[in-house]
Amino acid sequence: xxxxxxxxxxxxxxxxxxxxxxxxxxxxxxxxxxxxxxxxxxxxxxxxxxxxxxxxxxxxxxxxxxxxxxxxxxxxxxxxxxxxxxxxxxxxxxxxxxxxxxxxxxxxxxxxxxxxxxxxxxxxxxxxxxxxxxxxxxxxxxxxxxxxxxxxxxxxxxxxxxxxxxxxxxxxxxxxxxxxxxxxxxxxxxxxxxxxxxxxxxxxxxxxxxxxxxxxxxxxxxxxxxxxxxxxxxxxxxxxxxxxxxxxxxxxxxxxxxxxxxxxxxxxx
Amino acid sequence: xxxxxxxxxxxxxxxxxxxxxxxxxxxxxxxxxxxxxxxxxxxxxxxxxxxxxxxxxxxxxxxxxxxxxxxxxxxxxxxxxxxxxxxxxxxxxxxxxxxxxxxxxxxxxxxxxxxxxxxxxxxxxxxxxxxxxxxxxxxxxxxxxxxxxxxxxxxxxxxxxxxxxxxxxxxxxxxxxxxxxxxxxxxxxxxxxxxxxxxxxxxxxxxxxxxxxxxxxxxxxxxxxxxxxxxxxxxxxxxxxxxxxxxxxxxxxxxxxxxxxxxxxxxxxxxxxxxxxxxxxxxxxxxxxxxxxxxxxxxxxxxxxxxxxxxxxxxxxxxxxxxxxxxxxxxxxxxxxxxxxxxxxxxxxxxxxxxxxxxxxxxxxxxxxxxxxx
Numbered sequence: 001x002x003x004x005x006x007x008x009x010x011x012x013x014x015x016x017x018x019x020x021x022x023x024x025x026x027x028x029x030x031x032x033x034x035x036x037x038x039x040x041x042x043x044x045x046x047x048x049x050x051x052x053x054x055x056x057x058x059x060x061x062x063x064x065x066x067x068x069x070x071x072x073x074x075x076x077x078x079x080x081x082x083x084x085x086x087x088x089x090x091x092x093x094x095x096x097x098x099x100x101x102x103x104x105x106x107x108x109x110x111x112x113x114x115x116x117x118x119x120x121x122x123x124x125x126x127x128x129x130x131x132x133x134x135x136x137x138x139x140x141x142x143x144x145x146x147x148x149x150x151x152x153x154x155x156x157x158x159x160x161x162x163x164x165x166x167x168x169x170x171x172x173x174x175x176x177x178x179x180x181x182x183x184x185x186x187x188x189x190x191x192x193x194x195x196x197x198x199x200x201x202x203x204x205x206x207x208x209x210x211x212x213x214x215x216x217x218x219x220x221x222x223x224x225x226x227x228x229x230x231x232x233x234x235x236x237x238x239x240x241x242x243x244x245x246x247x248x249x250x251x252x253x254x255x256x257x258x259x260x261x262x263x264x265x266x267x268x269x
Numbered sequence: 270x271x272x273x274x275x276x277x278x279x280x281x282x283x284x285x286x287x288x289x290x291x292x293x294x295x296x297x298x299x300x301x302x303x304x305x306x307x308x309x310x311x312x313x314x315x316x317x318x319x320x321x322x323x324x325x326x327x328x329x330x331x332x333x334x335x336x337x338x339x340x341x342x343x344x345x346x347x348x349x350x351x352x353x354x355x356x357x358x359x360x361x362x363x364x365x366x367x368x369x370x371x372x373x374x375x376x377x378x379x380x381x382x383x384x385x386x387x388x389x390x391x392x393x394x395x396x397x398x399x400x401x402x403x404x405x406x407x408x409x410x411x412x413x414x415x416x417x418x419x420x421x422x423x424x425x426x427x428x429x430x431x432x433x434x435x436x437x438x439x440x441x442x443x444x445x446x447x448x449x450x451x452x453x454x455x456x457x458x459x460x461x462x463x464x465x466x467x468x469x470x471x472x473x474x475x476x477x478x479x480x481x482x483x484x485x486x487x488x489x490x491x492x493x494x495x496x497x498x499x500x501x502x503x504x505x506x507x508x509x510x511x512x513x514x515x516x517x518x519x520x521x522x523x524x525x526x527x528x529x530x531x532x533x534x535x536x537x538x539x540x541x542x543x544x545x546x547x548x549x550x551x552x553x554x555x556x557x558x559x560x561x562x563x564x565x566x567x568x569x570x571x572x573x574x575x576x577x578x579x580x581x582x583x584x585x586x587x588x589x590x591x592x593x594x595x596x597x598x599x600x601x602x603x604x605x606x607x608x609x610x611x612x613x614x615x616x617x618x619x620x621x622x623x624x625x626x627x628x629x630x631x632x633x634x635x636x637x638x639x640x641x642x643x
Contacts, residue, residue, distance in 0.1 A: 104610030120297050125331060132330045135362045149607035168293045168325045199358045200326065 011074050012037050013171055013203045014059060016229075019068035021054050028054050030227030032068070036220075041197055041204040042231075043214050045248065046224030052207045055224070056175055059205075060094060061085065072171075090118070092171040093164030097179065099156040101148040107159050108144040114166045133162040138192060154185040158192070165196070172196075174206035178213050190216045211254050223248070273299045274332075281312025287332075291324040299328050303335045311343035319350025326355050333363055403600050407530060410523045422528045429532025433494040434540055440493070441486050445544035448485060449477050449551035457560050466560045470570040473552030475579060482545040483583045484631055487590040490537060491623040495598035498529050499619035502602025503612040511603070521603075530595035537591035541584055578643055586634055590627050597623040 012035035019032040028051035036042045046052050057063040059070050061077040069076055072088055080088060101110045111130045115121060121129075134144060137158040148156055157177060164172060177193065178186035190213050197204055197217070208214060214221060214234065222231035225244045230237070238249045248254065273295060275286045291299065316336075318324065333356075336346055348356060380388065414421040456472040502525060505511050511521050549571070556562040562570075601619035605612050637643075 103608035119293070121300060125296070125300050128331060128334055129327050132327065132359075132362070147607060168327060199355060201354070 012071075013040075013073060014205065015069075015071040015074070016059070017069045017071075019055075019058065019070065020066045021051060021058060021063075022066045027227055029058075029065075029068075032224075032227075032229045034222050034229045034231045036203060036205055038203055039201060040220055041193070041206070041218045043218035043221040044205065044207045044224065045209065045214065045221060047244065050224040051227070052224060053175065056173060056207060060092070060173065061089065090167050091169055092173060093167065093169035094173045095157065095160040095164045095175065095177060097175040099148065099160035101156060101159060101163065103148050106145055106147050107139070107151070110148070110159065111144075111163050111166055114163070118167065129166070133165055136165065136196065137162045138188075153180050154182075154189065157181070157189060161192070161196075165200075169202070171203045171205070174204065174208075176207055176209065178208065178210045183212075186210060186212065187216075189213075193217050211249075272302050274302050276306060283310060283312060283314040284317060285314060286317045286320065287324075288320045289322065291321045291328045293325040293327050296325075296328055296331070300331065303331060306335060309343075310339050312345075314339075314344055314346045316346060316348045316352070317350045318348060318352045324353040324355075326353075326359065329353050329355055330359055333359055337363055400600060403603075404596060406522050407526055407596060410520065410527050411531075414523070414527065420523055421531075422524065425524075425528035426532045426535070429529050430536045432497075433490060433529075433533050434536025437490060437493060437536075437540060438543055441489055441540050441544050442547040444485055444489060445477070445482060445547040446551040448481060449473055449548035450555050452476055452481070453552045453555040454559065457555070461560075467562065467566075467570055469556055469560060470552070470562070470567055471574040473556075474549065474571050474574050477548035477552065478545055478575070478579045478583050480583065480631070480635075482548055483541045483586050483590065484627070486537060486540045486544045486587070487594065487627045488624055490533070490540065490591075491594045491598075491627060492620055494533060495594045495623045496616050496620050498595065498598030499602040499605075499616040500612065502526075502599055503605035503615060506603060506605045507607075507609075507612065526595075526599040526603075529599055530592060533595040534588045534591040537594075538584055538587040541587040545580070545583065582638060582643055586631065589630065593626045593630065594623040597626065 014034075014036040016032050016034050019029050020027070021029040032055070044052055044055065054063065058065050059072070059077075061070075064078055070078070073091065075084075075088060077085060077088060101107070102113070105113070108127070108130055111133055112126050115126050115129060130144060131141065134141060139155065139158050139162060143151060143155055143159070148159070151159065161172075161174075161177075174193075178189050181189060193204065193206075193213075194217055196202060204217075206213075206218075218234060220231060221234050221237055222229045223237060223242075223245050225242060230240070230242065230245065232240075237245060240246065240249075273287065273289055273291065275288070277284045277286065289295070314336075316332075410420075453469050453473045457466060457469045460466055460468050460472070502511070505525070511525070514521050514524060553564060553567045556567050557564060598619045601615040601622075605615050
């Protein structure tokens, strides 16, 4: 185990090499290269239509790329046999943009679903594990009996994170985690992410447009521009001369988010 | 393989040795041994983690809830041998919740037999009121549309005539043709024993024109378009598209329901005529092949067999069936709320109820025609 761990620590969790995705004549990704290392919170940003969702689906193995490779834990997800692929898939959890909770099941059953599929446990134990995950993400126990349509947007996102965490993944994917939340809920969600990231030692990959989330939570950011990926730490990206990146980080909204950061900094310090 | 945990010691001095795989995958085995622990314990308990690998939060959490079940005033727990890094924060989650005491479970009150009947009756009453209201809205919108042709949405009506009518011609033709071949074939077998082969023409003509043509078409269309109406409106309801229309001051009944019902009321009589023609063709074909009745003979007999009203007796029913199918489909679609399962349930209900209503109303017509001598 220790020797393995040392080797595994060096290996990037996700390695994307020369990824090309084409739809007919439209090229969305034109040779993407980037790594996500263990323990990072990696934010992916890009304009609408830059192919963020396509990238996510490709990394998850839901889509076969036109060319290039995606490796999760050093293994190419496309070339694995079904059983190995299943084992690999269980090492990541995904929160889709609108939660993607099963609408005809209540929250408790939604959370129990992966447990029921993979482990043979007594109902009491399953209920106990559901309670743990609800506590982790800050869902009240009373919410467990409700259906997704009865919950607010923020609660749905929390429940979706709880479901993504049910099988104890090491890697968590989030698609627009704070989209559609009010600033207070969004800030609370950022805090939840930082908390989970620290306590569970997760590697997090998130697509986000929320500059506050980027500033608060991400250790590294990848910008998708012109079919390629420029990834770096946030301060380094902010110095970039690339026009899209400049306008992204120095536009009116970014300046506002920056002001907030400046105002908050002493509090955290 | 050693057990995942072993309790040793006596009196006030206990040692819980955890061994082997403590990841999520080992949880079923861990769960079983946790249940074997004694119900009470006092003194000092040392929890030894040194022989575990990969302790996951689920397993750790289960162990901790089990440890917490022991009276904490009588037992002090100490963790040794590199407990998992998640232990402190899981412990922090554990405490406040036990104070709350899991008050969240409130069971549905049990309802007796009489109560069940009462609820059912009340629900039926609401349902009846809602359907009547829906029908009233359609009629009032239709009445207004007659005086204000702009709100008739002609383009939309035409689209639905196309989708429910023209595209259904092949399947309706095929089924009408085959069914009348079957009727003619079975009829011929019976009638030939009397040497009354020629009466197959009467049998086919009257059965197809009065009943089978319109009934078969209606049932096919209930399955084909009634379900489509319910599913379309249901998904629009789930996507809040109908709420958006209302918020823009548009009337969803005028915009969505009336064009569908009207389109179907135009398409279904036309389809019935197609079904009638194909049914007679099927009967004629079988008569020629099996009974050696030439097409000229068939047409001549057809002329004698039919009263002037036979064709109309069938056709009159078509727009009424169309209205039933359209209204039930749209009503069920508009009822969809919240979940994908509701959509499926109500679409099924739309088809089942419209077929039932079509057959029920057809029976009423049959009695009515006899009484009126139509």
